[in-house]
Amino acid sequence: MAEENYPVIHYMGINQKITYDDPDSTILECSISHQIPHLHECGGNGRCSTCRIRVLEGSKNISPPTMRERELAQVRRWDPSVRLACQCYVKGDIAIQRLVWTSAEINKLQLETVPEGVAEERAIAILFCDIRNFTKMAFENTTFDMAHILNRFYTTIGDPILFNNGVIYQYIGDEIIGLFGVAGGTREKNCRDAARAALGMNYAIEHLNQMELVDFDLNIRTGIGINFGKAFIGHLGHPKHKQLAVVGDPINTASRIQSFNKDVNTRILISQSVLKSVPEGTFELGKEFSTKFAGHEHDSMLYELKGFKELDIQLELQSSMDFLFTNKDEFARRFYERVFEKAPQTRELFKKNMREQGRLLTHMLGSIVYSLSRPENLKTGLQFLGRSHYRYGVKKEHYPVVLSSMMETIEEQLGEHSTPKLLMAWEQALNYVTGEMMKFAE
């Protein structure tokens, strides 16, 4: 125990020791008050499990697992050393490790709900994306260049899957497969998420071609197919090597839809089951096709997907992430400069290290973009943030100042990439964020 007999929490990953000097705060609250980044998507409600920690030493010095923790541990097959930081109070010295580091990792937690050893039927949207002329590229480039190009390709097209609550199922050579709705979600949401991921992929590939692959004299083209249906999911295989397996006709059909792009020279095709999942007029569509897939009795209708008819805030925000936070420290510096210029009295509310504060802010903005695809968690997360801001002394009248400073900084940092549509999407998202937080302000 440290001075005054306060317990010490040792964060092993970053080798930082802090004093637990408020017995009423959870481990999560303690991380936040010490400016240690600690994901907490649902805002400490014991629902998202992103705040999970592994207790490496002193497990007896932590309050016993709550009902919520016990339920989650059973469903997700956790060993007893895994706890939720938002549910734990500390009585003596402990050593812990945070287990989820980035927002991009959160979707993977869905796989814990997939049964082990047996397969369960689940309704999911399936996305297949394939690089065109891959063989030609492999022939014309060295192995080293190819590995570099493929890594960049997988990152570029993997991100839109992760942004939209999807799980990356497999990379097979020149193909990537994404699954949406593995742990539930409505049919409409899962299909919308998959469609948004496909549109985001096309956007990201254009960017990759223009910015990075010019040097390789390369222009990557992709073909994407999306289908929706019931598939069998399980962790299956040899007892010593089980892996996620997803089987069923909807999977094979999604692969064939993807291939069909080549025949008709399109980039994204969706099946009728995807189209039927969303209200009429949601998607902007191009050409329609009717084809008979091997093994099917009837013809299938396929539709070329061009976009969303109405502004899709998530798609816009996601497409801006690459440019907006290229220099996070600079973003935060410019933002706070504006806030303190417009409302100098807010300066004294900030007691801690401003550089770390800036990092927490940009980290939070990035996390919000990810958690827009999990709105139930986002809402409770913002309530938590609103309550903590009330404790920091933030008043209702401060929010418009922060909002306008944020919008000006976003426009400035986007530079030539700024468009009225993008700014409108950011403004709507931030209005929602501050609106939820403000409910707790005086």
Ligand code: HEM
């Ligand atoms: C878009 C809205 C906002 C977001 C996303 C945001 C985000 C954050 C984050 C992530 C933290 C770190 C601590 C924590 O997680 O609780 C924080 C702290 C803080 N924020 Fe905000 N904030 C917002 C609005 C505001 C407003 C309107 C004010 C008023 C001036 C403000 C003042 C503060 C202060 C004083 C702290 C504590 C700093 C310290 O203890 O040194 N924030 N904010």
Ligand code: FES
């Ligand atoms: S479960 Fe702890 S923050 Fe969501």
